[in-house]
Amino acid sequence: MELIIDNISKEFKDKVAVDKFNVTLNSGVYGLLGPNGSGKTTLMRILADVSNASSGDILVNGQSKNKLGAKYRDLIGYVPQNIGFYKNFNAEKFLYYVAALKGVDKNIEKSKVDELLKFVNLEQDRKRKIGKFSGGMKQRLGIAQALLNDPKILILDEPTAGLDPNERIRFKNLIAQLSKDKVVILSTHIVSDIEFIANEILVMKEGRLVEKSSLEDILDTVRGKVYTLSISERDLEEVQNKFKISSMIRTNNDISVRIVGDKKPSEKEFKYIEEEPNLEDVFLYYFNESANK
Template sequence: MVLKIENVSKVFADKRAVDEVNAELTNGVYGFLGANGSGKTTLMRMLATVSSANSGTITYHGEDIRKMGDRYREIIGYLPQHFGYYKNFSVEKFLFYIASLKGIEKTAARQKIADLLETVNLTDKRKVKMGKLSGGMKQRVGIVQALLNDPKILIVDEPTAGLDPKERIRFRNLLAETAKDRIVLLSTHIVSDIEYIAKEILIMKDGRLIEKDTPQNLLERIQDLVWSVEASEAEIGYYQEVFKVGNIARKSNGIELRILSKEKPAGNAINVPVNLEDLYLYYFDEGVGA
């Protein structure tokens, strides 16, 4: 399975929301990482054929996805960043409704819905109205609706927003499991969402795809750049002025700063093992993803 994005751009009035993006995607989880406004949603909407590119093409097995029309829509599952539902529909009713929109026959739908609700641990909530679900439960229903047609390509846009840590982990594992035989595209600005499950991380910045590599290779690039520095309260300001500062840990014996720098930032600085939060800080100035 190959989904190929070639020179894809999307322009809104005066804004290049997606700028000449190229990528080739096969089975596995791809984590689109980027700050708010970096173009993740705009790219995903084009991949879901909800909107079209101003230039460039997206092909599946060499065929333009827009020309494939329904044949393409049949093989994708999409969970939009803000997914719409009817508050007064029960979980089950909502899912049957989506299944019918997707043209899934009733008996098949019944089985699929039961299986998927079991997978996401929502069987006992099937009669509950959508409006009464917690954020995490809604997202799980969202993923179920995206998986109803057993898609070859699953596109999920910031699916963990509003989930608590436990729900996030469950969700992540679910995605990893489902990605064995499909292409999963997941966008997030939260590093830990993709740290363990992404085959590749695609870093978006100002509409451009600036990196696409395995987490391991990306980490290797910043390997010697991360330092731990002991500092006093009064020195924090200086370090923040001069360097990219990540975590500031106040410990009983002083303050420990995590600093990204090519040069050794202080006499007492020691190189420490890098993680994806450092990577985020390296690419995005505004701070480490929560």
């Protein structure tokens, strides 16, 4: 499976939301990482074929989305950022409803719904009203509906927002199982959520792809640029002006400040040690703002 996003742009009246986005994706899990407003949802809506690009094309195994038409949509599973559920439906009824919309073969409909309820661990709750579901349950139901047509390309827009720690672990396991023969693209602005899920990270900034690497390689881009300084209170302002600060811990006598930047601190000025970078540092480096804000 090869999915090419070929020079996709999307302009709204006075705003370029996606700006000549180019990337080639193969089976695996891709994390689309960018702050709010960077264009993730706009790009995903185009990929899901619920919105049209202003220019550019999408190619699956060399064939254009426009030529593939309905065949393209058969390849896609999509969980929107704010998926709407009918609160009075129960889980099972909702899946049958979506199956009908997607034109799932009546002969396999029941076995498919059963299989997916089991897969996302909602078997016990199949008759419960969705209005009573937790965030994690809704999210798993969202994934189940997206899988009804056996998609080869699964698009998940901010799937980890609002999950509690247990739900996060469940979600990670679910995605790991799915990624064998699919292109899975999930977006997030929460750095820590992407760290263990995605093999490849796509960093999106102001509509553009600014970095595409494995987690290891992307960490390498800031290796040697992350330090912890030991400073006194009176040096804090100067440090804040000179460096991007990712975290700060105050102790009795001094402050430990974790910084990232191209400038190496001067040994004469500060006591410091070099740190092993994490993805939060990467985010700070690229976006000049701390993550999870």
